[in-house]
């Protein structure tokens with residue numbers, strides 16, 4: 001049978017033992033000669049706390065009691081708080097949500113508070129008044145664990161009011177050690193694009209300086225004799241929209257990491273000769289001598305020099321004798337800018353403790369000069385810049 005007293009004795013025993021030893025834990029929980037087992041719940045709470053306060057300093061007492069939290073209903077509460085965190089962009093918004101208010105949360109002057117209008121502890125049902133807040137610190141411990149898990153950072157909790165000490169409400173202040181919202185967060189590459197797929201085409205055509213013109217320019221640069229085209233990071237196919245206007249019968253192989261982007265492409269060009277591969281162009285076999293032309297548009301500004309040079313080598317190999325590669329991408333002018341973005345990317349990866357092998361969305365544009373060098377180092381014979389509007393830059397590399 002569920003015996004709340006036994007559970008509480010065990011929890012307190014373990015917490016005291018963690019701060020001292022078995023003998024001390026037994027004395028505090030069961031009394032000097034085990035006499036505490038005769039105490040009713042109300043008396044046991046009162047005297048066990050007195051024994052604790054007599055034996056330890058105030059901060060240790062608080063720590064022991066915070067370690068006594070029972071964890072009851074934690075999973076459900078955590079799910080709720082996490083959902084509220086995800087759907088909010090500030091502490092004010094988080095605390096003003098209906099379910100947050102119903103759970104007793106409020107935000108005053110940017111500070112988060114949690115309150116109860118009743119005492120939730122079954123052990124205090126027959127306790128009229130507590131002299132100290134020692135017993136109630138287990139609730140503080142519970143809230144600390146709950147909010148640390150939900151906020152993903154250390155959280156301090158202060159018990160400000162307690163009904164059993166004569167206050168009208170129980171009130172805690174929840175103090176996260178760092179900003180919960182507004183932290184830099186990188187999204188996984190495919191999640192990033194999948195989340196934006198509906199507005200993607202309009203964004204590229206209206207907000208990214210030079211792209212609209214560059215899609216048309218890329219189409220013009222593809223040799224009229226091109227039969228087989230490889231499109232790396234084809235996305236929703238914005239470059240293909242223009243290419244098909246000039247070369248309606250071209251056979252296209254498109255590789256992209258994001259299925260949602262490929263689905264959009266398929267909808268637009270259901271009648272075209274396209275084979276689509278959902279995967280990373282760093283992994284997919286590009287074949288040898290299979291393509292007359294390869295293109296990539298606004299996709300390679302997320303990777304290191306080494307990764308790109310390795311890919312360029314595989315593109316050289318995938319092209320036939322007179323094949324050409326056309327790359328349009330976000331490129332910068334100064335090496336300081338390039339270095340800044342790589343350093344920021346490394347810093348955020350480090351802070352977020354991200355695995356090296358996964359792709360996260362962060363722009364690391366290279367200088368035009370470095371781009372040209374990488375293509376030459378990979379084995380292209382003639383490499384040149386053919387277009388630049390804003391930072392949108394196009395290079396042509398010949399095998």
Ligand SMILES: C[S@@+](CC[C@H](N)C(=O)[O-])C[C@H]1O[C@@H](n2cnc3c(N)ncnc32)[C@H](O)[C@@H]1O
Pocket residue numbers: 189190193204232233234235236237238239255256257258261279280281282296297298299359
């Ligand atoms: C900015 S979009 C460009 C899409 C299209 N080329 C355009 O210009 O509209 C970048 C695309 O590259 C894809 N991508 C990023 N890293 C990739 C990788 N390692 N392998 C394949 N696709 C990748 C993304 O999924 C996304 O669809």
